[in-house]
Amino acid sequence: xxxxxxxxxxxxxxxxxxxxxxxxxxxxxxxxxxxxxxxxxxxxxxxxxxxxxxxxxxxxxxxxxxxxxxxxxxxxxxxxxxxxxxxxxxxxxxxxxxxxxxxxxxxxxxxxxxxxxxxxxxxxxxxxxxxxxxxxxxxxxxxxxxxxxxxxxxxxxxxxxxxxxxxxxxxxxxxxxxxxxxxxxxxxxxxxxxxxxxxxxxxxxxxxxxxxxxxxxxxxxxxxxxxxxxxxxxxxxxxxxxxxxxxxxxxxxxxxxxxxxxxxxxxxxxxxxxxxxxxxxxxxxxxxxxxxxxxxxxxxxxxxxxxxxxxxxxxxxxxxxxxxxxxxxxxxxxxxxxxxxxxxxxxxxxxxxxxxxxxxxxxxxxxxxxxxxxxxxxxxxxxxxxxxxxxxxxxxxxx
Amino acid sequence: xxxxxxxxxxxxxxxxxxxxxxxxxxxxxxxxxxxxxxxxxxxxxxxxxxxxxxxxxxxxxxxxxxxxxxxxxxxxxxxxxxxxxxxxxxxxxxxxxxxxxxxxxxxxxxxxxxxxxxxxxxxxxxxxxxxxxxxxxxxxxxxxxxxxxxxxxxxxxxxxxxxxxxxxxxxxxxxxxxxxxxxxxxxxxxxxxxxxxxxxxxxxxxxxxxxxxxxxxxxxxxxxxxxxxxxxxxxxxxxxxxxxxxxx
Amino acid sequence: xxxxxxxxxxxxxxxxxxxxxxxxxxxxxxxxxxxxxxxxxxxxxxxxxxxxxxxxxxxxxxxxxxxxxxxxxxxxxxxxxxxxxxxxxxxxxxxxxxxxxxxxxxxxxxxxxxxxxxxxxxxxxxxxxxxxxxxxxxxxxxxxxxxxxxxxxxxxxxxxxxxxxxxxxxxxxxxxxxxxxxxxxxxxxxxxxxxxxxxxxxxxxxxxxxxxxxxxxxxxxxxxxxxxxxxxxxxxxxxxxxxxxxxxxxxxxxxxxxxxxxxxxxxxxxxxxxxxxxxxxxxxxxxxxxxxxxxxxxxxxxxx
Numbered sequence: 001x002x003x004x005x006x007x008x009x010x011x012x013x014x015x016x017x018x019x020x021x022x023x024x025x026x027x028x029x030x031x032x033x034x035x036x037x038x039x040x041x042x043x044x045x046x047x048x049x050x051x052x053x054x055x056x057x058x059x060x061x062x063x064x065x066x067x068x069x070x071x072x073x074x075x076x077x078x079x080x081x082x083x084x085x086x087x088x089x090x091x092x093x094x095x096x097x098x099x100x101x102x103x104x105x106x107x108x109x110x111x112x113x114x115x116x117x118x119x120x121x122x123x124x125x126x127x128x129x130x131x132x133x134x135x136x137x138x139x140x141x142x143x144x145x146x147x148x149x150x151x152x153x154x155x156x157x158x159x160x161x162x163x164x165x166x167x168x169x170x171x172x173x174x175x176x177x178x179x180x181x182x183x184x185x186x187x188x189x190x191x192x193x194x195x196x197x198x199x200x201x202x203x204x205x206x207x208x209x210x211x212x213x214x215x216x217x218x219x220x221x222x223x224x225x226x227x228x229x230x231x232x233x234x235x236x237x238x239x240x241x242x243x244x245x246x247x248x249x250x251x252x253x254x255x256x257x258x259x260x261x262x263x264x265x266x267x268x269x270x271x272x273x274x275x276x277x278x279x280x281x282x283x284x285x286x287x288x289x290x291x292x293x294x295x296x297x298x299x300x301x302x303x304x305x306x307x308x309x310x311x312x313x314x315x316x317x318x319x320x321x322x323x324x325x326x327x328x329x330x331x332x333x334x335x336x337x338x339x340x341x342x343x344x345x346x347x348x349x350x351x352x353x354x355x356x357x358x359x360x361x362x363x364x365x366x367x368x369x370x371x372x373x374x375x376x377x378x379x380x381x382x383x384x385x386x387x388x389x390x391x392x393x394x395x396x397x398x399x
Numbered sequence: 400x401x402x403x404x405x406x407x408x409x410x411x412x413x414x415x416x417x418x419x420x421x422x423x424x425x426x427x428x429x430x431x432x433x434x435x436x437x438x439x440x441x442x443x444x445x446x447x448x449x450x451x452x453x454x455x456x457x458x459x460x461x462x463x464x465x466x467x468x469x470x471x472x473x474x475x476x477x478x479x480x481x482x483x484x485x486x487x488x489x490x491x492x493x494x495x496x497x498x499x500x501x502x503x504x505x506x507x508x509x510x511x512x513x514x515x516x517x518x519x520x521x522x523x524x525x526x527x528x529x530x531x532x533x534x535x536x537x538x539x540x541x542x543x544x545x546x547x548x549x550x551x552x553x554x555x556x557x558x559x560x561x562x563x564x565x566x567x568x569x570x571x572x573x574x575x576x577x578x579x580x581x582x583x584x585x586x587x588x589x590x591x592x593x594x595x596x597x598x599x600x601x602x603x604x605x606x607x608x609x610x611x612x613x614x615x616x617x618x619x620x621x622x623x624x625x626x627x628x629x630x631x632x633x634x635x636x637x638x639x640x641x642x643x644x645x646x647x
Numbered sequence: 648x649x650x651x652x653x654x655x656x657x658x659x660x661x662x663x664x665x666x667x668x669x670x671x672x673x674x675x676x677x678x679x680x681x682x683x684x685x686x687x688x689x690x691x692x693x694x695x696x697x698x699x700x701x702x703x704x705x706x707x708x709x710x711x712x713x714x715x716x717x718x719x720x721x722x723x724x725x726x727x728x729x730x731x732x733x734x735x736x737x738x739x740x741x742x743x744x745x746x747x748x749x750x751x752x753x754x755x756x757x758x759x760x761x762x763x764x765x766x767x768x769x770x771x772x773x774x775x776x777x778x779x780x781x782x783x784x785x786x787x788x789x790x791x792x793x794x795x796x797x798x799x800x801x802x803x804x805x806x807x808x809x810x811x812x813x814x815x816x817x818x819x820x821x822x823x824x825x826x827x828x829x830x831x832x833x834x835x836x837x838x839x840x841x842x843x844x845x846x847x848x849x850x851x852x853x854x855x856x857x858x859x860x861x862x863x864x865x866x867x868x869x870x871x872x873x874x875x876x877x878x879x880x881x882x883x884x885x886x887x888x889x890x891x892x893x894x895x896x897x898x899x900x901x902x903x904x905x906x907x908x909x910x911x912x913x914x915x916x917x918x919x920x921x922x923x924x925x926x927x928x929x930x931x932x933x934x935x936x937x938x939x940x941x942x943x944x945x946x947x948x949x950x951x
Binding site: 219222223224226227229230233234236237239240241242243244245247248251 | 481504508
């Protein structure tokens with residue numbers, strides 16, 4: 001695999017490197033640790049955003065249930081941490097020591113069977129990866145094989161989000177109920193709330209996120225990426241080109257769930273709790289908003305979208321809680337109606353912002369604007385040229 | 400006596416009904432290898448439905464479809480394609496946002512599974528195949544053109560090219576020359592003659608001149624049933640056929 | 648618990664379910680028109696319902712403060728007002744937003760969700776976050792007592808009659824009027840309908856606003872069984888969509904049957920299972936059925 005399979009144009013390299021510099025260098029240097037922790041939390045939503053770009057932007061499947069997979073990954077992590085926190089010594093005042101406190105409050109005297117395996121660290125880590133993926137694959141396969149798609153899929157996944165969040169909410173003794181699983185302190189003995197471990201966790205989140213971004217980019221630029229777009233635009237032709245459309249859809253749905261699950265697990269490490277409020281209808285649809293604002297077609301754009309909307313949410317809802325929902329609702333309507341490709345669509349070469357820049361920037365900073373304009377147009381032509389030369393090279397080689 | 404093994408495609412008693420309406424009924428059809436077989440008939444005769452039934456787009460209610468001796472009725476669309484049957488739709492069905500090259504590449508049969516899609520590489524043999532098919536369909540100079548800007552006739556050829564990429568043993572073309580100029584029709588006829596040297600082709604067509612030019616055998620359909628079958632010469636003089644075409 | 652008591656519980660929960668059924672039915676009918684017929688996903692549908700409920704509350708407060716003698720008769724007027732206001736807002740939304748998105752159904756879903764956020768916050772700013780309840784007229788209170796152990800609340804019977812009347816009118820409207828014919832024609836073949844001289848834009852706007860208006864009536868009905876808060880509507884949105892999808896999207900009759908089934912299952916299960924488990928079980932059942940039968944209970948017969 002070479003670099004060309006990941007980045008199609010120079011502009012893509014720039015945006016990726018900028019994001020990497022921002023997340024890995026600038027933010028950690030600039031922000032105090034508790035603010036950085038907040039950004040770490042946003043990054044974990046970025047995992048969901050990357051998945052949604054592949055699933056929704058590229059393949060046209062809108063899932064309103066991504067919170068479910070975020071939650072499944074998160075609960076797997078939280079169950080492990082909770083069991084670690086509930087050793088018999090620290091829970092000796094309970095009527096049944098050694099089980100999580102909320103079980104004790106609900107008169108449960110024995111650890112339920114499905115909690116047992118989460119005592120094991122390797123099991124819990126595997127579960128974070130496997131459970132969301134398998135659940136999504138099962139749901140996807142059942143529905144895509146029967147050609148359920150579009151709005152029906154959206155409605156059914158939304159109903160699933162409601163069912164799971166209500167189900168967790170209503171079974172306090174087994175799940176911690178509405179409050180969720182709280183008071184998570186240590187991971188394999190390491191205090192997850194100390195400054196040092198906060199930095200470590202932040203960097204693990206960021207690196208995992210970049211791994212997902214690069215994998216996402218690889219998929220978009222691979223044959224799979226073209227097939228996904230083809231399924232979105234001309235499903236029947238793909239089927240009659242011999243592809244198993246239901247399987248491709250299930251795959252991308254499962255992959256998006258895998259990303260979301262990793263995000264959920266990292267979320268738990270960042271904030272120290274997990275609750276059904278991160279699973280239901282509202283958080284699930286909010287994740288879609290983040291991706292839409294950033295750009296549903298671009299994995300990097302979606303991550304920017306997640307960071308910007310969440311930063312806005314935190315800042316505004318602290319200062320003007322009333323205005324925030326108006327602003328968020330308004331932004332969302334505006335993005336959907338006027339900028340369906342989001343921020344990434346605005347800023348890409350040939351997009352509205354670059355046109356604006358060519359028109360006005362040229363007057364203010366003539367030299368710079370010309371250079372940028374040349375750069376943009378040459379990236380466009382060089383890609384075509386590069387493909388042609390590559391083709392010629394291969395042909396010559398075969399001769 | 401010939402058996403089902405001797406035919407490339409062996410259809411007996413094929414039928415489908417929509418809510419009691421029999422769109423195709425008791426359809427028998429035997430296709431040899433390397434043959435161009437044209438199905439003609441007035442509108443609503445059930446020609447396109449027959450193709451839909453063979454390629455699995457519509458599920459048959461009766462009968463059997465055997466391809467190279469094994470039953471394909473009930474298989475999924477992509478399984479039928481992978482067995483070696485290609486289908487072209489009435490309206491050009493191509494990926495308009497992709498280039499001609501990418502359109503052909505995506506139709507290359509290597510790596511059609513999920514894993515195959517992830518590791519697929521544009522290797523020399525893939526490129527060679529793309530170029531040879533592009534040459535057959537007369538688009539070798541337009542490989543980097545976005546398919547959406549091609550002329551109607553070129554789109555039709557591109558779709559045929561996409562099927563050729565799959566190297567099918569049976570090709571089904573639904574009105575391949577609809578909307579084409581006279582010159583384009585001639586070129587298409589040559590193309591069909593050429594590709595039928597290595598495979599069989601079922602064509603649905605209205606244009607009788609075109610049919611005469613390409614057909615080895617002709618089946619005439621009317622109201623979901625077969626009215627006549629044989630050489631063009633033969634069916635042209637069949638009184639039932641004349642009745643259907645001129646009598647109304 | 649003997650058999651007699653069990654039977655009484657069934658009857659009473661059945662009647663409790665009927666109030667829920669009526670609200671779900673009214674929500675579902677509006678959505679069946681907007682989603683089933685037009686293919687638009689209106690995530691703000693619940694907020695139109697809340698608008699109807701707040702309208703009823705406002706009417707009740709105004710009447711109480713200025714003309715207490717009208718208290719017994721204000722409720723029907725409030726229902727009409729709820730319909731008119733919601734329908735007007737619906738027409739406005741269709742003009743400003745929906746008509747630009749007909750070709751992008753998934754995007755209507757997202758845009759209307761943005762709208763629902765704005766409406767919820769508007770309600771919160773005007774009426775406060777606290778839930779409100781209108782003063783209901785005397786004659787809606789109380790209950791029948793056909794036997795010793797059975798209580799049938801009058802408000803339940805009233806909203807049932809209301810839902811029945813609205814359903815009947817909608818069916819008449821759809822199948823017996825010229826407009827209904829135009830609407831059904833437009834839904835089936837927009838291009839052709841335009842070609843034969845139907846003003847399809849007008850049809851769309853009217854259909855959307857009637858759908859929203861019916862949600863307004865649902866809101867008025869809702870005030871008889873619960874108190875209204877800014878997010879009351881959003882709590883019913885998933886149920887309402889499931890009613891429509893489960894019934895078979897393009898089938899109004901299917902919506903009636905599935906609303907009845909969902910409401911009764913929920914309300915009877917809620918008695919035997921604590922908390923939200925009745926609701927979870929019902930929704931789970933529907934989702935599983937939809938996975939195996941995505942076309943719903945009564946699919947429309949169209950040759951694809």
